Amino acid sequence: xxxxxxxxYYVNGDPHIGSAYTxxxxxxxxRYAKFKGEDTFFLTGTDEHGAKIAEAAAKxxxxxxxxxNEISAKFAAAWRDLNIQPDxxxxxxxxxxxxxxxxxxxxxxxxxxxxxGEYKGWYCTGCEEFKTETQIGENNTCPIHLTPLTEVAEExxxxxxxxxxxxxxxxxxxGAFRISPESRxxxxxxxxxHEGLRDVAISRKNVTWGVPLPWDESHTxxxxxxxxxxxxxxxxSTGPDFESKKRxxxxxxxxxIGKDILRFHALIWPAILFAAELPLPKELFVHGYFTSGxxxxxxxxxxxxxxxxxxxxxxxxxxxxxxxxxVPFGSDGDxxxxxxxxxxxxxxxxxxGNLVSRVTSMLVRYREGKVPEAINVPxxxxxxxxxxxxxxxxxxxxxxxTDTLRLHADCINKYIExxxxxxxxxxxxxxxxxxxxxxxENVFVLACFVTPFLPNTADIILAGFGTSVSQVDYVTLGxxxxxxxxxxxxxxxxxxxxxx
Ligand code: MSP
Numbered sequence: 001x002x003x004x005x006x007x008x009y010y011v012n013g014d015p016h017i018g019s020a021y022t023x024x025x026x027x028x029x030x031r032y033a034k035f036k037g038e039d040t041f042f043l044t045g046t047d048e049h050g051a052k053i054a055e056a057a058a059k060x061x062x063x064x065x066x067x068x069n070e071i072s073a074k075f076a077a078a079w080r081d082l083n084i085q086p087d088x089x090x091x092x093x094x095x096x097x098x099x100x101x102x103x104x105x106x107x108x109x110x111x112x113x114x115x116x117g118e119y120k121g122w123y124c125t126g127c128e129e130f131k132t133e134t135q136i137g138e139n140n141t142c143p144i145h146l147t148p149l150t151e152v153a154e155e156x157x158x159x160x161x162x163x164x165x166x167x168x169x170x171x172x173x174x175g176a177f178r179i180s181p182e183s184r185x186x187x188x189x190x191x192x193x194h195e196g197l198r199d200v201a202i203s204r205k206n207v208t209w210g211v212p213l214p215w216d217e218s219h220t221x222x223x224x225x226x227x228x229x230x231x232x233x234x235x236x237s238t239g240p241d242f243e244s245k246k247r248x249x250x251x252x253x254x255x256x257i258g259k260d261i262l263r264f265h266a267l268i269w270p271a272i273l274f275a276a277e278l279p280l281p282k283e284l285f286v287h288g289y290f291t292s293g294x295x296x297x298x299x300x301x302x303x304x305x306x307x308x309x310x311x312x313x314x315x316x317x318x319x320x321x322x323x324x325x326x327v328p329f330g331s332d333g334d335x336x337x338x339x340x341x342x343x344x345x346x347x348x349x350x351x352x353g354n355l356v357s358r359v360t361s362m363l364v365r366y367r368e369g370k371v372p373e374a375i376n377v378p379x380x381x382x383x384x385x386x387x388x389x390x391x392x393x394x395x396x397x398x399x400x401x402t403d404t405l406r407l408h409a410d411c412i413n414k415y416i417e418x419x420x421x422x423x424x425x426x427x428x429x430x431x432x433x434x435x436x437x438x439x440x441e442n443v444f445v446l447a448c449f450v451t452p453f454l455p456n457t458a459d460i461i462l463a464g465f466g467t468s469v470s471q472v473d474y475v476t477l478g479x480x481x482x483x484x485x486x487x488x489x490x491x492x493x494x495x496x497x498x499x500x
Contacts, residue, residue: 002039011046015078015079029393031085035469043090045092048072082319097233102214108275116155126144127144155219157213160275161199177281179284197271231250234248251273253282344498356461385405415442440484444483461491
């Protein structure tokens with residue numbers, strides 16, 4: 001099964017453009033797989049325990065559960081607003097998840113992978129992480145949050161992470177556990193080589209907002225272990241139930257995360273799976289970080305861009321496209337509204353939108369909207385695009401996917417320039433039929449290909465041809481004709497130019 005996951009997000013603040021990005025690209029991969037007819041489950045959710053959330057709830061003057069209910073609902077709503085359609089939305093405060101976490105850890109404890117000891121180190125509550133020597137900034141501060149670290153020395157249960165070092169290294173080196181892009185794989189291997197793996201605390205003695213350890217209720221499960229196990233409990237037959245009534249099948253095929261949480265997913269996560277004798281995920285894809293106007297997005301700098309702001313400015317589909325393609329997939333990048341405005345005009349208004357209105361208005365002008373009956377329409381470009389899309393999605397290369405889509409649109413535009421339908425209208429009606437039929441089919445197929453990014457737009461275009469994407473079988477694209485004889489009405493401009 002194609003089991004695709006995102007991180008589960010902390011509910012200490014409202015949904016952010018960064019978490020929207022990860023969830024959106026996961027949605028694109030899931031929609032593509034579903035369109036191809038693959039059995040797919042897309043999981044996202046919220047991470048609701050730990051000191052950081054308890055502090056945020058206290059600051060808001062609310063009980064932690066009431067507080068997390070409220071913010072978790074905001075995440076679900078934000079994803080709905082972006083037309084992101086997960087098959088499961090998991091919450092770590094779900095009693096069924098908590099029971100799975102307890103069962104899982106009890107098994108590891110019984111099998112001797114966990115022992116009682118003391119954990120000493122510098123802790124950042126913002127990261128919910130014990131920092132290693134190289135992660136400590138000047139004057140014992142967190143280099144990410146720039147806040148002072150807390151020195152912790154407490155009784156803790158530790159997991160024997162060090163015992164799995166060579167198995168993890170081998171799995172990553174061999175590609176059995178694929179970490180991409182390659183630079184992230186090298187980063188993890190470099191960390192193992194230079195710092196090595198030491199045992200980690202899996203419990204906290206002084207944090208009460210969490211899942212109690214089943215064998216010692218004076219401790220709660222360390223929030224990161226609780227969180228990583230969401231990917232397991234979602235797939236457990238006793239785990240949380242989802243609205244879709246479906247359940248994923250372990251292991252994940254693709255896990256998409258941001259670079260900030262690489263070590264948890266590349267080291268602790270495979271180790272606990274080894275300990276539990278569960279298979280490792282196939283691929284961990286690590287994307288970069290957005291900045292805004294060259295700086296970290298922060299409320300105090302006033303440069304935060306919210307998903308809602310983008311939807312209000314561009315509409316849902318355009319926001320999906322702009323966000324998913326804002327930076328080369330895997331790299332860091334800077335977002336500014338000025339650049340997004342330009343990108344909207346060039347990718348959507350001038351390219352895709354203009355192409356669709358060009359083709360539909362020629363059909364209306366020359367054939368009263370009726371797509372000429374099937375003649376020998378050359379569909380070679382469609383086959384090439386499909387092969388190249390399959391390869392790009394298969395390589396988890398979203399930038400290649402969007403380049404392929406642009407290239408397809410460019411080819412259709414070039415075809416119009418080469419064939420000059422306006423001239424053919426005066427000289428060669430049979431040839432004009434062939435060109436219009438070819439253009440109609442290509443626009444139809446292009447709409448299908450862009451559907452993971454632009455689901456509403458694709459359906460508006462296909463509605464013009466009297467159908468919808470859900471009725472189209474992916475394998476027929478480029479093989480069968482879907483448009484001959486259809487009568488299409490003139491379409492409103494899909495993406496009106498954005499004037500500043
Ligand atoms: N709760 C943990 C994850 C547990 S997963 C088992 C967590 N949550 S988080 O709310 O802080 O989300 C972090 C994730 O949000 C990043 O990995 C990334 O996916 C996304 N982003 C948050 N800010 C971002 C940017 N500025 N840019 C891009 N993505 C970022 O960590």
